[in-house]
Amino acid sequence: MDPTRHDRDQPMSAPDGTNSGESRLWLANLEPRPDAHVRLFCAHHAGGSAQYFDGWPAGLHDKIEVISVNLPGRGTRRYEPLARNIATVVAAVCNEMPPYLDRPYAMFGDSIGALINYEIIRELRRRGLPLPVRLFASGMVAPHIVWWDADAPLHSMEDAALFDGLVRDAGMLDEAILASEELREVMLPVLRADLEIAETYRFSDESRLNVPITASRGDADVLLAPEQLQGWSELTSATFEHLTFPGAHFYSQQSQRQVLDLITSRLDQDLVASPTSIVDGDVHAYPRKCLHEIFSEQAKATPDALALIQHDRRYTYRELDEETDALARWLVANGVGPRDLVGILMERCTEHVVALIAINKAGAIFMPLDIAYPPETMERFVRVSEARVFLTMSKWVDPMPGSLRALCSWVCLEGDWQTRLAIDEVSAVDVSLPTSDPDDIAFVSMSSGTSGEPKGICQSHRAAVNAFWHRYVHAPYGDNEREACNVYFIWYVWLPLLRGASAWIVPDDVIYDPRLLASYIEQHQITRSTISPSLLETVLRTPGLDLPRALGSLRNVTIIGEVVPAALVAEFHAVAPHATLTQGYGCAETHDAASAPLDLAALSLGGERIAPTGRPQMNQRMYVLDEEMAPQPRGVPGELYVGGDSLADGYFRDEPATKLRFVPDPIRPGSGPVFKTGDRARILLDSTVQVQGRIDSMVKLRGYSVMLGVVEGALLAHPEVANAAVVPAIDEETGRPDHLVAYVVLRRDDAGETWRDGLRPFLADRLPHYAIPAFVVALSSLPVDARSNSKVDRRGLSAPGQQHRLQSTEALTPPRHELDEAIADIWGQVLDVDEVDIHHDFFAAGGHSLLAAELCGRLNDRFGWTLRVIEIFAHPTVARLSDHGGMPMCELQRSMRAGFR
Structure with a gap:
């Protein structure tokens, strides 16, 4: 036989006569199941295709998603050159696998597919990627056992010998294929290429896989002896089992029900034994002090350092400490007592910072109200809070309706307010400031909530200090740090002030304009900032900016508040490679709960498109639970729960809402509540958390x-x-x-x-x-x-x-005849499209079950057919529907002729 290969061993030409070299996917998702608990990667036998496993999703539990290896030269890739060595296949498949490795998975290999899967696992191990929970090796000798004749390889046999010996006698092809010369010519090149992959494979000894192996064969398989199957036990350091099913070499088809039941059973066992979605942050010490206490200590340590800057307004630490002391004494002298609520109504400005520090120093709780709230919402909140005094500015008070102004005292901090209030006349001798406890509430932050109605979240000093200390430990401040503050202002303006750095207040009109923001960072040589992914993306994608220069001073940027696309990480590092980018996760109820440095190389290695949220911060714990409050297996999505030292104390004067969201810990009873975040997340196999979006973003379609x-x-x-x-x-x-x-x-x-x-x-x-x-x-x-x-x-x-x-x-494939044209016309009306390709899938073009029913009804009315909706699913293209029509073709043609008369 000519070793250079006959023309018949090449793949079929495309319908246009060309031989397409277009690259296709090496993995085919047979039935996408986004909520699957485990994935099953399947590799077929020699001469087979991905379609061999088409019926498997329906036969497996709906929490198992089936992904099939999709080799070229057959099926959807029939116009591509065949693969002839295992290295090509393994490398290509492994390159596509990382996005699928976000949850537990197993591998099933049938015949040569078992060999391919074994080598895939070894390559994944070399790449440092997660390994499967189990390998199902079906109908194949162990890789280290030589089974072929090197002097007479099967893939080089003459056609007659190959068919008579391996194919006909061993039952490797269906009788219908053996009887058809045309089908044999289609199948033979594929079979030879697959056999060449197996026969040119050379086993290289490596350490055993720490993967359980289930090896199986058919009891009538003449190609595989039981002892050859037993050899798989020598390749694993985990558990091994050897099973036999009724049937020959293709027993997995002949005994499909038993095989699928076995797979479901074993994967159930593997998931039960796998790590659960429970992860804890490091236990770490932090000061058991109040926010204002730590600030005052810092002011004594660095009195002349610049603390707070906005435009031309500047405070040193000494000046800010003294002014907040004076305002705190004034508040106490005017009736503000420990744990009283004092409101703040003003934009982000230096006076805002003075107000919140002073209120805490007075032993009270500050409650900022958003200046964007409509008067009726603001009035409702002031009534509920029973705050007797608000620190504000006249521009926010003057437009208020009288009913709102009458609810409390509005003290304006503007102009020469210090002299007007005579705060310096209230001496420390006359008024002493109370002592606060770290477990006291420091502030009530306002959130719009899922209903759109504002709600107050009570945050203790302890919770905030614990969250801040994680940043200080893992991203310590250097000399001359300048932090831009605007986003999540009442939290993050504290960060630099407790560490001797300077807080630069970014005006609202600047934060919304990417050009102004970039200019601000460059002009003031900002080194740190916390920003949302959307705002960062807006800056990075604004044309005409010299971003490497504008962002050149940045050392540390934290992005928080939304899911982070990996592409955003790449864009940032491209213009600011010197800076550290960190993702933070949290909400008002949890403060900062998790974080992770966004390492572009690690994201690329794992093939991630969404950046992982990170791991719990110190003294925090995170669970991903199912609807029954039981932990999900690692990698399986569920609802995220957060507990630990940074947890809020609940909702302000709303006990029912607090009990609904701050629930007893179901995993560690007695350890304090956990917060039901409403976020859909999963904990990956390496213990990192990935938040995917909101549970309440579910829609019924x-x-x-x-x-x-x-x-x-x-x-x-x-x-x-x-x-x-x-x-x-x-x-x-x-x-x-x-x-x-x-x-x-x-x-x-x-x-x-x-x-x-x-x-x-x-x-x-x-x-x-x-x-x-x-x-x-x-x-x-x-x-x-x-x-x-x-x-x-x-x-x-x-x-x-x-x-x-x-x-x-x-380019569209036009109708072949009048029936195609008539169906395409109705098809277009139902889908509301002008042009229809006779080979395009109805559902892929935007159709769904309700439109399928409408299409079915219109076709039946037009032609007097008796189509059922299920037949639209079975024949979802114009061409297939035209050839089917729910009746024999001769009746279709008669109906067609009658319909056009």
């Missing part, structure tokens, strides 16, 4: 539950997408979500529209059909909610046009 965060995560996995937001489009008549609209920020300004071509099939590998957005709109950046100063303003996303409908831009 035509009866299906869709997590918007999961859809956004799938979009972020696309190499061209840097950021994404997904919103439901509401049907005006029903008031219910009708479809999803995605808004994306592309990584390259010159991406054009080519990225759209592959987006739908890309998403189809990761999402069920009903969760794929019907429209995708590309934006230069996502709008930021001015009220929150941080999060994406979903209300500011404009409605899409027809040009944004997600569909292929490839």
Whole structure:
């Protein structure tokens, strides 16, 4: 036989006569299951394809997601050159696996597929990536056992000998294929290539895998002796079992039900034995003191250092300490007592900082109100708080309705307010400041809440100090640090002031303008800042900025408040490689709960598209629990719960809400409450936490539950997408979500529209059909909610046009005849599209079960057919439906002719 290969051993040509070299995915997600607890990677036998496992998702538990190795030269990749060595296959598959390794997984290999999977596991180990919970090795000798004849390899046999010996006698091909010369010519090149992979493989001795192995064979398999299967036991340092099923070499098909039951059972056992989603931060000491105590100690240590700056207003530590002492005494002299609530109503400014420190020094609790609140909301809060005094400015008091102004005293800190209030006349001799306890409430922070109604969260001194100390330990301040403060102002303005650094207050008009913000950082040589991902992205994507120069002074940037795309990390490091970028996670109820340095190299190695949130900060604990409050296995999504020393004390004067969200610890009873965050998250195998979005971002779409965060995560996995937001489009008549609209920020300004071509099939590998957005709109950046100063303003996303409908831009395949044309016309009306390709999938083009019912009804009415909706699912293209039509073709043709008469 000619060793250079016959033409018949090459893959088929494409319909246009070309031999496509287009690169396709090496992994095929047979049925995306975003909520799966475990993934099963399957590799098929010699001569097979990914379609061999098509029926497996339906036969396995719905918490198991099946991913099949998708080799070239067959199936969806039939026009690509065949792979002929195992190294090529292993490298390509391993390059695509990292995004799928975010939860437990197992591997099933049938015949040659077991060999491929074994080498994949070894390569994953070399790359330092997570290993599977189990390897199922089916119908294949152990890799270190030589089973072929080196002098007469099977892949070099003449056709007749190969068919008679290996194929016909061993039952490796179906009788229907053996009877068809055309089918044999299609299958033979694929079979030879796969056999060549196996026969040119050379085992290299390495340490055993710490992976349990289940090896199995058919009891009538003439190709594999039991002792050859037993050899797999020598390759694992974990458990091993050897099983036999009824059937021959393809017993996994003949005894499929038993095989799938075994897989489900073993994976259930493996998940029970795997680590659970419970992770603790380090135990670390921190000062058991109040915020204002630590500030005063710092002021005594660095009295002449610059503490607070805004425009031309500057305070040294001594000046700020003395002025806040004086205001605190004035408050006490005017009736403010320990644990009283004192309000603050003013923008971010130096007076705001003076007010909050002074209130704490007076032993009281400060409660800032957002100046953006409407008067009726503000009035309700002032009534509930029963605060007798608010520190404010006249520009916020003068427009108030009389009913609000009458509720309490409004003390204005503006102009020469120190002289006007005569604060210096209240001496320390006449008024002494009370002593506070670290467990006392320091402040009540306001949050808009999920209902849109504000709520007050009570934060103790202890909680804030613990959170701040984590930063001091893990990101210590250096000399001459300058921290820009605006986002989450009442928390993070304390950070530099407790450490001797200077706090630079960024005005609101600057924080919203990326050019002004970049200029501010450069002009004032800012070294640190806490900012939201959306604001950072806006700065990085503003054209015309010299970002390396503008951000050149930055040493440490913390981003917090939203999911962080890995692309944003890459963009930041590209312009500020000298700076440390850290992701923080927290909310008003938990303060800072977790953090992680965003290492671009680590993200690239793991193939992550969403940056992990990090690990719990010191003296904190985090759980991911299911609906029954039981811990999920590592990698499996659930709701995130946070407990520990930085936890808030509950909601201000709202005991029912406190009991609802601050719940007894179900894992460690008696250790204090944990906060039910409402965030969907998972704890990865390396103990890092990844927050995916809100649990309450779930929408019901035509009866299906869709997590918007999961859809956004799938979009972020696309190499061209840097950021994404997904919103439901509401049907005006029903008031219910009708479809999803995605808004994306592309990584390259010159991406054009080519990225759209592959987006739908890309998403189809990761999402069920009903969760794929019907429209995708590309934006230069996502709008930021001015009220929150941080999060994406979903209300500011404009409605899409027809040009944004997600569909292929490839040349359309026209109708073949009148029946195709008629079906395509009805098809287009139902989907509201102008052009229809006869080979495009109805559901991939935006169809769903309700539209399938409408399509079915229209076709039946038009042609007098008796189609059922299930047949639309079975034949989801115009061409297939035309060839089927729910009746024999001769009847279709007669009906067609009658319909056109």
